[in-house]
Amino acid sequence: MATEIPGLSPQIHILRGGEQRLLTDIGRVDPTSLDSYRGLGGYDGLERAIAKLGPEATIAEIESAQLRGRGGAGYPTAAKWRAARSADDERKVVVANLMGADPSALGDRALAEGNPHLVLEGLLIAAFAVGASEAYVAVRRDWTLAIQRLRAAIADAEAAHLAGYLMLGTDVSVQIALWEGSGALVAGEETALLSALWGDRGMPLIRPPYPTETGFQRSPTVVQNGETLAHAAWILAHSAEAFASVGSDASKGTKLVTIFGRVAEPGLIEVPLGIPLMQLLSTAGGGIGITKALFVGGSGGGAIEAGELDTPYDFEPMQAAGAVIGLGSILVTDADVCMVDTARFFVDHSAREACGKAVPCRIGTRRLVEALDRILAATPRPDDFSLLRDLSRKMRDTALCHLEARAPGPMLTTLEHFPDEYRAHAERGVCLAGSCDTATLPPLLAPLSGVEPVA
Numbered sequence: 375m376a377t378e379i380p381g382l383s384p385q386i387h388i389l390r391g392g393e394q395r396l397l398t399d400i401g402r403v404d405p406t407s408l409d410s411y412r413g414l415g416g417y418d419g420l421e422r423a424i425a426k427l428g429p430e431a432t433i434a435e436i437e438s439a440q441l442r443g444r445g446g447a448g449y450p451t452a453a454k455w456r457a458a459r460s461a462d463d464e465r466k467v468v469v470a471n472l473m474g475a476d477p478s479a480l481g482d483r484a485l486a487e488g489n490p491h492l493v494l495e496g497l498l499i500a501a502f503a504v505g506a507s508e509a510y511v512a513v514r515r516d517w518t519l520a521i522q523r524l525r526a527a528i529a530d531a532e533a534a535h536l537a538g539y540l541m542l543g544t545d546v547s548v549q550i551a552l553w554e555g556s557g558a559l560v561a562g563e564e565t566a567l568l569s570a571l572w573g574d575r576g577m578p579l580i581r582p583p584y585p586t587e588t589g590f591q592r593s594p595t596v597v598q599n600g601e602t603l604a605h606a607a608w609i610l611a612h613s614a615e616a617f618a619s620v621g622s623d624a625s626k627g628t629k630l631v632t633i634f635g636r637v638a639e640p641g642l643i644e645v646p647l648g649i650p651l652m653q654l655l656s657t658a659g660g661g662i663g664i665t666k667a668l669f670v671g672g673s674g675g676g677a678i679e680a681g682e683l684d685t686p687y688d689f690e691p692m693q694a695a696g697a698v699i700g701l702g703s704i705l706v707t708d709a710d711v712c713m714v715d716t717a718r719f720f721v722d723h724s725a726r727e728a729c730g731k732a733v734p735c736r737i738g739t740r741r742l743v744e745a746l747d748r749i750l751a752a753t754p755r756p757d758d759f760s761l762l763r764d765l766s767r768k769m770r771d772t773a774l775c776h777l778e779a780r781a782p783g784p785m786l787t788t789l790e791h792f793p794d795e796y797r798a799h800a801e802r803g804v805c806l807a808g809s810c811d812t813a814t815l816p817p818l819l820a821p822l823s824g825v826e827p828v829a
Contacts, residue, residue, distance in 0.1 A: 377641075379488060381405060383519060386484050387641035391657045393620050393628045396604050397644045400488035405523050408530040411491040417536055419610030423499050424542055427610075429459065432503040436606060439614035440626040444481075445471065445599035446562065446671075446700045447776070448625065448689035451606065454596055457586040458504045461594035466506035469571065469590065469597045470497045472513040472520070473555060475562030476672040479701035480642050481630030482600035486513065486520035489604075490527040494550065496603025498537055499610055501548040504596055508549055512561075512571060515554035524552055559673065559727035562701070563775045564597040566729065577731040578775035599701070601630055622648025622688050629687070629699065633658040635706035636665070645687065652683035655706065666707045667791065671700035673720040673727075674780030676787035677713065696787040698780060712807040713788040713795045718746040724781035735778035738769045742782060749796060750810065752803030759796070762789065 377388050379401045388397055404410035411417070423432040437452035458466055470493060472482050485493050494511075501509045511528075513521055528550050532538035539547045553571055560566045563578045568590045570576035589595025598606075605627055609617045618626040625647040631654065634640040639658050651668060667677045670687075676697035678685060685695050692699050707716065725739035742765060745758045755761075766782035773779035789796060798804045 377401070382484065382487050386480050386487070387639075388484070389633070389639060389641040389643035389658055392643050392645040392649075392654075394644055395608055395628050396485065396489075396492070396601065396630060397642070399492070400484060403489055403491075405488055405490055406526060408491065408527070408534060411489070415611055416491050417495055419607045419612075420495050420498050420502070420536065421542055423502055423610050424544055424546055429503045429505060432499065432610065433459065435614050436503070436609060439609045439617040441602070441605055441609060441617070442625055442689065443598060444601040444605065444629060444702070446674075446698060448699065451598065451602060454586055454598075455500060455503050457584070458506075458594040458596045461587055463594050465508070465593040466501075466504050467590045467593050467595040468497060468501040468504055468506045468509045469564075469567070469595060470509070470511045470603055471561070471564070471567055471597055471599045472511060472517070472524075473561035473567060474514045474517065474557050474701075475559050476674075476701040476703055477557065478632060478634065478672055478705070479630075479703040480632045481702050483517055483520060484630070484642055485600050485604050486517065486524055490520070490523045491531065492604045492607055493600045494524070494527055494531055494537065496598075496605070496607035497550065498531075498541070498548055499606050500596060500598060500603060502546055504594075506596070507547055509551075510571060510590075511550065511552045512555055512567060513552065514557040516557060521552065521554060528552060558729075559724065560729045560775070560777060563777055566775070567597060568595060575729070577729045578777075580774065601702075620646040622646075622686060624648075624690060625688050629702055631687070631702045631704060633704045633706065635669075635704075636708040636711065637706040648686045648688045650684050651678065651687055651704075654687055654704075655683065664708045666709050666711060667713065667788075669697075669705040669707065669716065669720070669784060670703075671698035671780075671783070672703045673723045674698060674777055674783060675700055675703075675720075676783040677717075677791060678787070679791045696783060696790070698783070710807055710809055712805050712809045713792040714746065714750055714799050715805075715810055717785040717788045718743065718750065720784035721746065721781060724777070728778075732772075732774040732778055734769045734772045735774070735781065738765055738778075739781050741765055742785060746785065749800045752799060752801070754800045758800070759789075762786075 441451040442448040565579040566576045585595040667679045730736045748754045770779045
């Protein structure tokens with residue numbers, strides 16, 4: 375059942391169920407109190423890392439847990455930390471990315487508002503393991519409650535010598551600064567975030583070199599989203615074995631997932647990676663019998679039709695199905711939702727959020743939206759369906775960042791799974807879902823010739 379937690383933003387509802395780890399203490403811990411967090415074992419993981427393990431063994435613990443980044447790519451966290459630690463530079467930097475690039479995914483925001491010390495502890499552990507004395511928390515400036523609580527948590531941690539100079543009475547020092555930025559889709563790309571953090575325009579850079587080699591102000595930098603850092607703190611407090619006790623063979627641990635749309639209980643849930651989509655959906659009260667498709671991964675994801683709900687919710691299976699995990703959002707649709715219009719919504723979001731650096735993204739996404747508008751208005755050009763496919767392929771082949779490469783995903787997957795809806799809109803001005811207003815569309819003066827079938 376979805377629960378509204380007092381003290382969190384009203385749109386954040388916690389779904390109790392699945393595998394509670396990161397969400398367990400939200401609602402139990404006072405997010406404004408360091409003593410409350412420490413009373414539940416908070417900062418035990420940081421103390422274990424510094425006092426008992428040391429940097430190399432801390433990275434080995436993360437590697438043993440097989441923690442993969444929860445920001446979307448699923449890159450092994452330990453490999454990123456080790457690359458930065460081994461970089462030939464005395465100055466290292468760690469950045470917590472709480473920019474909420476996917477506004478429909480509420481996991482990072484819930485952690486920042488409901489348990490900010492958990493995120494900070496993970497950030498400090500990462501900084502210690504990498505050998506960084508500088509850490510930044512990059513957060514959306516419209517997350518006012520999260521900013522307030524993160525600032526207070528940083529101050530309390532420094533006053534208790536858990537952060538700042540001479541942490542825990544040792545010679546380890548990590549200075550944390552909070553940076554507020556405007557939320558943008560491109561902030562999910564780490565090089566774009568680092569450019570903005572440096573005071574430049576938030577645009578992605580060509581890689582390599584990777585940030586772990588040349589990052590913030592040309593220093594080796596590790597960028598992790600808030601959920602990844604929270605998992606790191608959990609691992610150091612509970613052990614790698616405990617973390618890896620759930621999940622799939624390829625991806626251990628849990629994932630925060632925001633489920634919304636045509637579902638009985640929308641909200642934020644924590645589930646083991648590898649769980650079938652059908653089971654995930656039923657946990658949130660989803661009407662599997664009436665579900666039409668799931669849009670997994672936000673504007674850079676894709677549609678998975680109801681007949682494929684046995685697909686595991688994991689990085690590689692989602693990619694193979696044409697979707698991505700992303701920051702963890704799932705839009706549930708039913709028979710009354712038009713796939714063409716929904717795809718157009720996602721592609722339009724990518725077009726509006728394009729940073730403008732790469733021509734295929736800046737112009738290509740707009741051309742995709744224009745073609746979809748013509749199809750929705752029953753005024754397609756003879757080559758519009760070919761345009762959708764060919765332009766998407768060129769965008770993926772020439773993409774500067776993964777946001778550009780993934781932008782056509784919702785359109786391509788719906789075009790594959792629901793070709794009749796595209797054809798009905800294009801040829802007859804009819805919405806098979808009955809959700810688009812086609813009454814005012816002008817009738818076709820002649821049958822369309824040369825419109826390439828989509829199936």
